[in-house]
Amino acid sequence: MHRLTPLLLTAVTTALLTTPLHAQRPETRDRAQIPAEYRWDFSPIYKSWDAWEAGLKDMEAKMDAFAARKGTLASGPQAVLAAYQAFDEIGKLQYLTYRYPQLQRDVDTRDQAVAGRFQRVGAMFAKFDASTAWFTPELLTIPEATMRGWLDSTPALAPYRFTILDTYRKQQHVLDEQGERLLALAGRLNQAPRNVYSELSTSDIQWPKITTSDGKEVTLSPGNYRRLLEDSPVQADRAKAAAAHVGAYGANANTYAAIYNGVLQRDWFLTQARKFPTTLDAALDDDAVPRNVVETLIETTRAGTGPLQRYMQLRKKLLKLDSHHLYDGSVPIFRTDTTYPYATATANALASVAPLGSDYVERYKRFVGGGRIDVYENDGKRSGAYSANVYGVGPYLLLNYNDTLDSMFTFAHEAGHAMHSVLSNEHQPFVTSSYTIFVAEVASTMNERLLMEHLLKQTTDPKERFLLLQHAVDQIVGTFYTQVMFADYELQAHRRVEQGQPVTTEVLNQIYAGLLKSYYGESITVDDFYKWTWARIPHFFNTPYYVYQYATCFASSAELYKQMTTGDGKAREAARQRYLTLLSSGGNDHPMAQLKKAGVDLTQRATVQAVVDQLDELVTRMEAEAAKIR
Structure with a gap:
């Protein structure tokens, strides 16, 4: 196999790196002009x-x-x-x-x-x-x-x-x-149903245009919409954008409902064909996950929405808003012009994984050495980020890096997946080398947590610390609470079909609007148009009963991090070894059994409650840092 010379990186131990170590982000979007070190090398797969x-x-x-x-x-x-x-x-x-x-x-x-x-x-x-x-x-x-x-x-x-x-x-x-x-x-x-949804929501959808308060016309494609919610300091502009963008799905809500009913009916057909009692049992059977894992996850999270609502109230207070809406959830509480070039991200990420041991760090160095990470945006490149394993060659990681804090954490997240693949490929025969989705997000969220704690140690600036803590909180909101709410929605919708009840646009609207009220309570004002949000969640149409695994993985990584960082040295080292064994085990056992060997029992309410408690503690730390900021 073609070997790539690893890029030498030095550990960061005294300061939070925010300056470039070498070339800045390319100005060009022409792929051919982007330096080869930032582009994939396909030759290890095939030469031609x-x-x-x-x-x-x-x-x-x-x-x-x-x-x-x-x-x-x-x-x-x-x-x-x-x-x-x-x-x-x-x-x-x-x-x-x-x-x-x-x-x-x-x-x-x-x-x-x-x-x-x-x-x-x-x-x-x-x-x-x-x-x-x-x-x-x-x-x-x-x-x-x-x-x-x-x-x-x-x-x-x-x-x-x-x-x-x-x-x-x-x-x-x-x-x-x-x-x-x-x-x-x-x-x-x-x-x-997936193909029809894709065409309707990408090829055929007409993105609305709005004129913002400064007179600019904006076409509210998903990217533009996201940027407006993050960048606009004017609440009225955010409100107009949200109503228009979500309303674009609402305009075709009856069609989306018909497509989703097709998904539900298909799942119920396959469930009955294979003689399962419920669609949830059918979805969980491949990984031998007990039904009560999902039910306990939803019940515990529903009962633990207090810290989520407390965070929303803190946002309202610090943003000085008379009313706080869902479209206010992305606007920064404090703004910063700090940038994080790619070299900074790789250096910080490498330094952060030192607690996982020298062998892990050496493998990490080899991975970031070149040819396996497609770093920057270019014309025609798909959006987002992912890690894709190629057995016998190794993982390839796609980014659209833009020098932001989020981009740095995205790199750490996807590199966590890549290292999971590296270790599984090394230690498992082909037949058991592929790990399940149920454990996949453990490695990625663990690396994000390690990066956050590393960065917090590098700075005493209260604004810098607040922004890092807020990133961690937003990860819990997005990866845990939101995904559990989505799983709650899917379970309710599927159960209606199992019980022979109708699934109409109004029914789906009521389920989703009811969940927003249950999870957020009085901490936000829920605008009526958000009842159509279910129509813009691709997972519902593409991969039913998938999203709950983000939440269980997050809970698992939180528990494993706790075990590796508390107790005496002997206990921490044992926990580290159990974690590395998990990453090296691929698919050699059912994921629940693998996690139990690592020290996590997802059937226990306490495992889920620990995430609720973690959010509560992080919000408290945010409040303390906010009080120091002038």
């Missing part, structure tokens, strides 16, 4: 498109050969071993053939040739899913006792033990070959 075509051809041949294994599994443990090893070879090629066009598409979404290649991969994956629908039903014709005997007597099957036995755990929800094939064939059809 010709090499990718050869990889695609190789994968297709292996897929065809795998389909020919139908009817062989019962012949003995060697046949099962050969099938799983063949699956591994195909899976490794899937990473390579998928990521090569996907990553290049994301840095230039205008390139239709790359988009077409990416679609070819998707079509091949769908074909493979349908042609291998026989595998699990055939495997399950082998009695579990027989399979356990084969596992015990065949050492080479050891890497597949968890995966195979987990298939037997799910046996009651697996259909026969014909049934599995039908569900596989319906896979692309099941994506229809």
Whole structure:
């Protein structure tokens, strides 16, 4: 594999870095003019498109050969071993053939040739899913006792033990070959609501225009809308913008409701087809997460909204507002012209992870060394940030870095994901190298917490400290409380379909407006148009029952951080080792079991309550710093 020379960084120990270590953010948006050190190097995946075509051809041949294994599994443990090893070879090629066009598409979404290649991969994956629908039903014709005997007597099957036995755990929800094939064939059809939502909310939506109090006309696309709420000091402008932007979704609310009803009906159909009692049980089964984890999360958070409301009241007081609205939630309480160039972010992030040990730090250095992080915006590049693993090569991290405090924390967050992938890839065979979403956000939010505490140690300036604390509070509001409220909404909507009750625009509006009142109480004024907010949450339409995992991961990382930073040295070191073991465990066990080994039990109300208590403590610290600011 092509090795990239790591960028040498020095730990920050005496001052909060806010000045550049080398080149500033490029002025250009022309990707070709951005220095190579800030752009992805795709050559470790494939050297060229010709090499990718050869990889695609190789994968297709292996897929065809795998389909020919139908009817062989019962012949003995060697046949099962050969099938799983063949699956591994195909899976490794899937990473390579998928990521090569996907990553290049994301840095230039205008390139239709790359988009077409990416679609070819998707079509091949769908074909493979349908042609291998026989595998699990055939495997399950082998009695579990027989399979356990084969596992015990065949050492080479050891890497597949968890995966195979987990298939037997799910046996009651697996259909026969014909049934599995039908569900596989319906896979692309099941994506229809997502595709319709995407087109309606991106391609076809007409973003409204408003004229602000200074006479400027603003088109309220998502990016412009977000910037206006963050930058405008005039509450009336924020109010006008929010009413217009959310109202753009409200104008098509009946269509959005019909699409969402399609999502709910699809989920209920698949739930019944696989013989689950509820859609929540069906969604949680893959990871063996008990239903009471989500129910306890929602109940405890609903009962713990006091600190959230206290923070909103503090914002109202410091912003000197007569009434505080949701559209006031992004405007800074205190403004700063401090910038955080990318070199500053990497140096601070590297220094902050020192508590995780020298081995972790060395791996971190290698990762930021070049070629794996696409740093700056360019024309045609997709928005946002993510970490994408490529097994056998390593993770690739996408940013749109803009020298802000939020960008620095976004880097730390995504780099946490990347290091999770690095450790899992190193310590796990392919079959168990991929960790679940249920634990994914533990590593990212842990690194954000480490960065915050590191930065707080570097400054005594009350405004600087207030802004850092506010960032931490806003993370809890956005990653924990908001996501639990979203999960609450999804659960209520799905239960209506399960009970045969109608799902109309008015019903969805009532559910969402009721939740805003329950979570925020009297701490904000809830404008009527916010009842349409459900229509602008892509997760509801794309990945139902996904968002609760942000909150459980946040609760988990908070507990693990506490264990690693309190108690005597021996206890802290044991907690650190448990945490690193979690990051190295990939998907070798159910995520609840992995977290328990690390020291977290999400079935306990106290684990969730700890986040509520943490927010309460942070708001208290904010109040103390605010009192010092002149």
